[in-house]
Amino acid sequence: MTRPPTVLSTSSNKRQNADPTPTRARSARIIGTVVLPQAVIAATGLYTPPHSISNAELVEAFNTFVERFNAANAEAIAAGDVVALAPSSPEFIEKASGIKSRFVVNKDGIVDPDLMRPIIPERPNEEISILAEIAVEAAKQAIERWGKPVSEIGAVICAASNMQRAYPAMAIEVQQALGIEGFAFDMNVACSSATFGIKTAADFVTSGSSKAVLMVNPEICSGHLNFKDRDSHFIFGDVATAVIIEDADQAQGGWEIMGARLKTQFSNNIRNNFGFLNRAAPEGIGAKDKLFVQEGRKVFREVVPMVSEMIVQHAQDLGVDPTGLKRLWLHQANINMNEMIGRKVLGRDPAPGENVIILDEYANTSSAGSIIAFHSANDDFAPGETGLICSFGAGYSAGTVFVQKRP
Numbered sequence: 410m411t412r413p414p415t416v417l418s419t420s421s422n423k424r425q426n427a428d429p430t431p432t433r434a435r436s437a438r439i440i441g442t443v444v445l446p447q448a449v450i451a452a453t454g455l456y457t458p459p460h461s462i463s464n465a466e467l468v469e470a471f472n473t474f475v476e477r478f479n480a481a482n483a484e485a486i487a488a489g490d491v492v493a494l495a496p497s498s499p500e501f502i503e504k505a506s507g508i509k510s511r512f513v514v515n516k517d518g519i520v521d522p523d524l525m526r527p528i529i530p531e532r533p534n535e536e537i538s539i540l541a542e543i544a545v546e547a548a549k550q551a552i553e554r555w556g557k558p559v560s561e562i563g564a565v566i567c568a569a570s571n572m573q574r575a576y577p578a579m580a581i582e583v584q585q586a587l588g589i590e591g592f593a594f595d596m597n598v599a600c601s602s603a604t605f606g607i608k609t610a611a612d613f614v615t616s617g618s619s620k621a622v623l624m625v626n627p628e629i630c631s632g633h634l635n636f637k638d639r640d641s642h643f644i645f646g647d648v649a650t651a652v653i654i655e656d657a658d659q660a661q662g663g664w665e666i667m668g669a670r671l672k673t674q675f676s677n678n679i680r681n682n683f684g685f686l687n688r689a690a691p692e693g694i695g696a697k698d699k700l701f702v703q704e705g706r707k708v709f710r711e712v713v714p715m716v717s718e719m720i721v722q723h724a725q726d727l728g729v730d731p732t733g734l735k736r737l738w739l740h741q742a743n744i745n746m747n748e749m750i751g752r753k754v755l756g757r758d759p760a761p762g763e764n765v766i767i768l769d770e771y772a773n774t775s776s777a778g779s780i781i782a783f784h785s786a787n788d789d790f791a792p793g794e795t796g797l798i799c800s801f802g803a804g805y806s807a808g809t810v811f812v813q814k815r816p
Contacts, residue, residue: 447657448611450664450812451621453784454551454651456543457771460516464499464509464643471642472496473522495639502643507744511646511772513631514539525636529629540573541582543649544627548587551623551651556661562653563619565593568606569626570775570803571633572597575685583625591619599679600740600802601671602626602776603650607798607810608669610654621655626777633681635700645701646772650780657815664787664812667795668727672719672807676711678704679803713746716801717753723809729795732756734763736786736796741768741778754797762786776800790814 475494485491502508513519518528529539537545544567552559565587567580572595580593598605603626610622630645657665683699693699724731731754739747744766751764765782774781779800787796794814801807 446615446617448614448654448666449657449660449815450607450652450666451655451660452551452555452653452663453780454547454549454554455781455784456546456550456649458512458514458543458647460513461510462513462516462519464502466520467636467643468497468499468502470520470522470525471636471639474525474637475639477522497639497642505743506643506772507747507766507768508643508772509769511631511643512770513647514543514629515631519631519636527629527631529632537586538573538579538582540567540569540627540629541579541586543629543647544579544583544625544651545586547627547649547651548583548623548625551653552587555653555655557621559587559589561659562589562621562623563591564610564613564622565589565591566606566610566622566624567593567595567627568598568602568609568624568776569595569628570597570599570602570630571628571681579627580625583623587623589623598673598776598802598806598808599804600742600773600775600778601800601804601806601808603652603780604669604798604800604808604810605671605806606776607652607654607666608671608808610652611666611669614654614656620659621653624652624654626650626652626775626780628775628777630701630773630775633683633701635697635702638697640705641701641703644773646774648771648774648777648781650777650784652780660815662815665815667729667811667813668723669808669810670719670723672715674715674805676803676805678707678711679805681803709743709746712801712805712807713749713753715805716799716807717750719807720750720754720797720799720809724797724811727811729811731797733795734797735790735794736762737764738779738782738786738796738798739764740800740802741766741771741782742773742802744768750799775802787814792816 482491486493515527518524565580565584578595584593606624610624613619627649629647634645636642751759765786798810
């Protein structure tokens with residue numbers, strides 16, 4: 410399958426047909442008389458922590474905490490001064506989210522009713538940090554699948570929802586651990602960080618800044634989750650993913666990035682107020698808003714139509730029929746959101762396997778979710794077939810990356 414190269418007009422960002430006898434193969438883009446490279450997703454990697462927690466295990470710890478709290482505050486509850494906590498159940502969790510289990514870097518602390526948090530000791534500065542460590546593990550798998558030396562990588566992007574520290578950047582630590590030259594930096598767009606990272610990496614490639622870019626998404630979401638909150642204690646898991654974006658002229662196979670689009674729209678409905686300024690207002694330290702908080706129903710009502718419309722419009726601008734996409738690799742936030750977006754985009758109920766769901770096993774892994782889905786379910790594509798990597802989350806933020814399998 411061949412087609413003319415992409416032409417980007419200075420007055421429009423829509424794709425148009427170029428001269429049928431281009432000066433460069435379909436891996437090029439032409440702006441005026443300047444020929445630029447095309448970016449492809451060359452390889453992906455996945456690191457899964459060794460510990461898994463089932464809904465039943467999580468509920469046992471949570472309900473024990475609830476029983477103790479209600480017993481300790483029985484008089485205040487009876488007087489109406491304190492609201493009694495309600496227990497959870499595996500059935501409630503699965504119905505509300507589609508989640509059955511999640512992987513975590515530390516299990517013992519989470520299932521201990523006296524702690525209800527992961528136990529992750531600080532490491533000396535001379536030792537690799539835990540976020541960088543899991544990012545490196547995912548990157549090693551991607552590099553192995555890529556089959557090329559790291560000397561061909563010119564940049565590293567660490568795109569994740571929560572950074573372990575302000576500086577130095579985790580990306581630079583990953584860069585050092587892997588022996589990569591060039592430059593590296595962190596970026597945070599919450600659950601949309603991976604698609605924003607892919608778009609940024611692709612721009613580096615298409616501008617000629619780098620021939621290949623490594624983008625990693627280390628997510629230890631258990632660290633910012635309130636395991637004492639019934640409405641959210643089950644949502645997140647831990648994982649790390651990696652993506653290598655490369656100049657199509659030097660890539661073997663892979664996935665052409667047909668187009669990537671980003672969108673942000675301010676909302677308070679998903680928020681985490683933890684930060685370095687907390688010490689300047691000690692009265693707020695330890696408050697619930699210093700962990701993950703959300704207005705789930707509002708998020709559902711507002712994000713589903715926003716993302717669905719964004720996908721359909723982007724597809725139309727690229728000349729892609731959204732109903733003909735072979736696969737959707739969506740952010741793994743909630744089964745109900747994913748199913749509704751799938752129906753709106755495909756115009757029907759998705760067939761089994763069309764709308765990839767991995768949150769039953771991994772839960773919500775923030776920026777990594779759509780990449781886990783893509784990494785786990787793309788082996789059956791033939792050259793020319795198309796799919797969509799899409800993420801959405803706090804901000805609000807959303808990113809769409811349409812890809813086509815290369816020969």
